[in-house]
Amino acid sequence: MDAYRRGEDVWVHVDLPGVAPDSLEINVERNVLTLSAERNWQFxxxxxxxxxxxxxxxxxxxxxxxxxxxxxxxxxxxxxxxLTLRIPVAEKAKPRRITITPGTSPALEAEAAA
Structure with a gap:
């Protein structure tokens, strides 16, 4: 398994040779991704x-x-x-720029008045 972040997505690659798509199950519960499959072949x-x-x-x-x-x-x-999974980074986790407004802070003004 390989996992890496590229841009705004996390990519996961899992080698599953011999696994039929209908035997593969992917579930997510409480932020845990579970992959399960079967390789069924018999002599x-x-x-x-x-x-x-x-x-x-x-x-x-x-x-x-x-x-x-x-x-x-x-x-x-x-x-x-x-198997390739693309998992987007959540909006809340993306970096964002904070705007700075000039002037004095209301907290500093209140402290100076006290």
């Missing part, structure tokens, strides 16, 4: 196995997203055995 009865290295069975991975990401706007794509 047929009577097959003589010489080598069996490809993984099979259930797969589950959880990732904490944090409060700075918009979990309501996640986009997912599975292509060539790679």
């Amino acid at each position: 047929e009865e009577g097959d003589r196995t010489y080598l069996a290295e490809r993984p099979r069975g259930s797969f589950r991975r959880q990732v904490h997203l944090g409060d700075g990401l918009d979990s309501e706007a996640i986009e997912a794509n599975l292509s060539d055995g790679v």
